Amino acid sequence: MLSRVADSCYWLSRYIERAETSARILDVNMQLLLDLEDSSPEAIQRHWQPVLATLEDQELFTKTYDTITADAVMEFVTFDKKNPSSIVSCIGNARENARTVREQISSEMWEQLNRTYLYLRDGGGRHDFQDSPIDFYRRLVDILHGFQGTTDATMTHGEGWDFLQLGKYLERADSATRVLDIKYHILLPKGEQVGGHVDVTQWMAVLRSCSAMEAYFKINVGHVSGWQVAEFLVLHDEFPRSIRFCVDRVDGALHRISGCDRAHFSNEAERLSGMLKSNLGYTTIESVFQQGLHQFLDQTQARLNEISAAATKTYCYWMDESAQTQVQA
Amino acid sequence: MKGLFKDYEVGDFFDEMFSAPGQVRPHYDLLYQRFQEMEVDEFERKCALAEKSYLNQGITFTVYSGDEGTERIFPFDLIPRIIPGKEWEHVERGLVQRLTALNMFLHDVYHDQRIVKEGLIPSEIVNSAKHFRPEFMGFDVPRNIYIHVCGTDLIRDRQGNYTVLEDNGRCPSGVSYVLENRQAMKRVFPKLFTKYAVRPVDRYAQDLLAALRYCAPGGNPDPTVVVLTPGIYNSAYFEHSFLARSMGIEIVTGNDLVVQNSRVYMKTTKGLKQVDVIYRRIDDDFLDPTVFRKDSVLGVPGLVEAYSKGYVALANSIGTGVADDKVTYYYVPKMIKFYLGEDPILPNVDTYLTSDDTERKYVLDNLEKLVVKAANESGGYGMLIGPHATKEQVEKFRAAIIADPRGYIAQPVINLSRSPSFCDGAIEGRHIDLRPYIISGEKTSIIPGGLTRVALRKGSLVVNSSQGGGSKDTWVLDGEEED
Numbered sequence: 001m002l003s004r005v006a007d008s009c010y011w012l013s014r015y016i017e018r019a020e021t022s023a024r025i026l027d028v029n030m031q032l033l034l035d036l037e038d039s040s041p042e043a044i045q046r047h048w049q050p051v052l053a054t055l056e057d058q059e060l061f062t063k064t065y066d067t068i069t070a071d072a073v074m075e076f077v078t079f080d081k082k083n084p085s086s087i088v089s090c091i092g093n094a095r096e097n098a099r100t101v102r103e104q105i106s107s108e109m110w111e112q113l114n115r116t117y118l119y120l121r122d123g124g125g126r127h128d129f130q131d132s133p134i135d136f137y138r139r140l141v142d143i144l145h146g147f148q149g150t151t152d153a154t155m156t157h158g159e160g161w162d163f164l165q166l167g168k169y170l171e172r173a174d175s176a177t178r179v180l181d182i183k184y185h186i187l188l189p190k191g192e193q194v195g196g197h198v199d200v201t202q203w204m205a206v207l208r209s210c211s212a213m214e215a216y217f218k219i220n221v222g223h224v225s226g227w228q229v230a231e232f233l234v235l236h237d238e239f240p241r242s243i244r245f246c247v248d249r250v251d252g253a254l255h256r257i258s259g260c261d262r263a264h265f266s267n268e269a270e271r272l273s274g275m276l277k278s279n280l281g282y283t284t285i286e287s288v289f290q291q292g293l294h295q296f297l298d299q300t301q302a303r304l305n306e307i308s309a310a311a312t313k314t315y316c317y318w319m320d321e322s323a324q325t326q327v328q329a
Numbered sequence: 330m331k332g333l334f335k336d337y338e339v340g341d342f343f344d345e346m347f348s349a350p351g352q353v354r355p356h357y358d359l360l361y362q363r364f365q366e367m368e369v370d371e372f373e374r375k376c377a378l379a380e381k382s383y384l385n386q387g388i389t390f391t392v393y394s395g396d397e398g399t400e401r402i403f404p405f406d407l408i409p410r411i412i413p414g415k416e417w418e419h420v421e422r423g424l425v426q427r428l429t430a431l432n433m434f435l436h437d438v439y440h441d442q443r444i445v446k447e448g449l450i451p452s453e454i455v456n457s458a459k460h461f462r463p464e465f466m467g468f469d470v471p472r473n474i475y476i477h478v479c480g481t482d483l484i485r486d487r488q489g490n491y492t493v494l495e496d497n498g499r500c501p502s503g504v505s506y507v508l509e510n511r512q513a514m515k516r517v518f519p520k521l522f523t524k525y526a527v528r529p530v531d532r533y534a535q536d537l538l539a540a541l542r543y544c545a546p547g548g549n550p551d552p553t554v555v556v557l558t559p560g561i562y563n564s565a566y567f568e569h570s571f572l573a574r575s576m577g578i579e580i581v582t583g584n585d586l587v588v589q590n591s592r593v594y595m596k597t598t599k600g601l602k603q604v605d606v607i608y609r610r611i612d613d614d615f616l617d618p619t620v621f622r623k624d625s626v627l628g629v630p631g632l633v634e635a636y637s638k639g640y641v642a643l644a645n646s647i648g649t650g651v652a653d654d655k656v657t658y659y660y661v662p663k664m665i666k667f668y669l670g671e672d673p674i675l676p677n678v679d680t681y682l683t684s685d686d687t688e689r690k691y692v693l694d695n696l697e698k699l700v701v702k703a704a705n706e707s708g709g710y711g712m713l714i715g716p717h718a719t720k721e722q723v724e725k726f727r728a729a730i731i732a733d734p735r736g737y738i739a740q741p742v743i744n745l746s747r748s749p750s751f752c753d754g755a756i757e758g759r760h761i762d763l764r765p766y767i768i769s770g771e772k773t774s775i776i777p778g779g780l781t782r783v784a785l786r787k788g789s790l791v792v793n794s795s796q797g798g799g800s801k802d803t804w805v806l807d808g809e810e811e812d
Contacts, residue, residue, distance in 0.1 A: 002585050003596045099387070099561050103574040107386075114387045159598065257598070315598040 008097040013167030015094035021175035027137035028209040050185040106154035166253040173246035231285035244280040269310035332365035343746040404799030414808035423675030433668040435475035460650020471544040477644035485746035498653040505568035510802040526807035528777035534575035540770025552605035588631030778803030
């Protein structure tokens, strides 16, 4: 497979996943807003500021918008074309990448992605958003899930597919670290305690934004705590949005691409993914909290970035630097 | 008349569908009946349906203005152009004859120049052609095929005779629309296809791939073939990607290729892989910055050397532009006679060479009545349509012709045939042409029909998409259904 094509498949997939994460976070935050007892501008700011922090978009936001309001943040993260990681930009970038690899992906995938793009641009997306932002974000997440299903069902599960998986799971693992970290940025209102009802609501929002609520309650019946939520989203081995699960898939995709046995490595990307995979497999939530959840998440993000860089170096080292304009947001 | 055609005016033109007002040509009869059952709003719904399907599939070209491009679909008219089988056979024979002669001409031009020595074409015409590549004198192209894919534009005159307007022997585009238009028509009017025996066009990609494989260096039976595109910002990118997908081969940009030891390789995740045949959709000038245009970022340094040494084949070959130069065009009927000893089956449009003193005088005295074309432009650019032009435009061309007589040709205005087309809520006659795609490989083949382009602006004679043109599906009927 052409290096450029591999690179485009990889990024196409990352952008799709990134758009989905943003839609989830906005959906959940919108819902939380409805539970907010204090509706002063300060409280609203406190409520939305973590979204910007999680998506690492704060600086650009303050350049364009005066104050943090629900409308401004949603506009910025959803439709703002000047924001390179807005949902519209992500879908636009995914589509540009898809256009360059149309001979690799199925027509069904292309058409679904193209329709999504047209929907967001002027084909009714804005209208749906104005009717009900929550329904709009859900619909978007649904559409993007549809894309994953179409990919699974219509594309040959060969090298191109493996690069799509690599991008998807790397991005998803990265998103999980960010969503979990959102709690780090949310300050509990004065007088609220850890384990109090505001704290629980916030942790439940974290679960919801990963579609993890139902799965979580099957294991932790009727009880929500930061400790258990973190354990679930970091270390669960079967939940498809946990960091451990995603890293395992990253490692699998890398090994399928090279044809190397899972117990060994044939390049730097595989070595790094194998190490992260076994770290996650043999760590406990106790030791994560001992290190500090925020620090652990930060470090995991850095390790995911290293895997991404090593994979690019291994498979796309032919490419001119000028062609590598797509960067980690 | 009633229904959709009730206000239709045939006008003083050759009309594809009506032989006289109210007189439907027999091969259009079934179509006429079907359309008469329809109301305007039903027809409009069908148009919207077709348009939406093009948009959803991303069958678009990008027009750049301001900071972001807008994507447009190439306008598609739902009323097909129908060609009876026998009529097509005649056209097909004429096209095969013409491309055979053009390929023989190119071989001759790059070898002995017999046609020049025997005085049929003045040597300065060949040597001054903008796309003549003297670097390739004496060079043998694989299988002696220069033009692998030719798009020859045909028009029909007042009497309905098929006449050649120009040949496109470099990188003719538009074939993807032929195939996509057919898909769209099948979706919109499935029943009509059960009534008409329309000859299918789907084998184009297989024919093209076979021709490309045929010219692999050293007769390699299992060559690696790629499509070389300028990239996604090129207006024909959709087509490049469409063809690559339909043939099941890689589409590459210049950056994906590298030349080492005069071999061309593509950069893959598993290392370098040698490429044997390149279907290039990049003009000669941009192919290799070390040989042609130094500022080209689209090409591949060293590609021309690899080609000259015979390690890679290019389709079309380098230097075919000398054959589709509009001055060369003037000589094609003579070439057919010279190389094949046959009379041309399809005539040229009468053409005046402004490099000839007598003809130039005539042209300059009659500019208001003539069409003037720059010898090396395409896409409807560099063209003067005398009767429709302003005084200033006429004078501009007068000065240009005097300054560069070799740079222009002139032709009488031909009122291309008209076909009923749906414009602004009604069916009206619009001028059309026809671009069949001729593939030359082990044998020469043409998919039935080609791209019918239609000048959607009222009264316009220019069918190019950059000038407000659209397209129609072209139906060639199986021989049985004669009229």
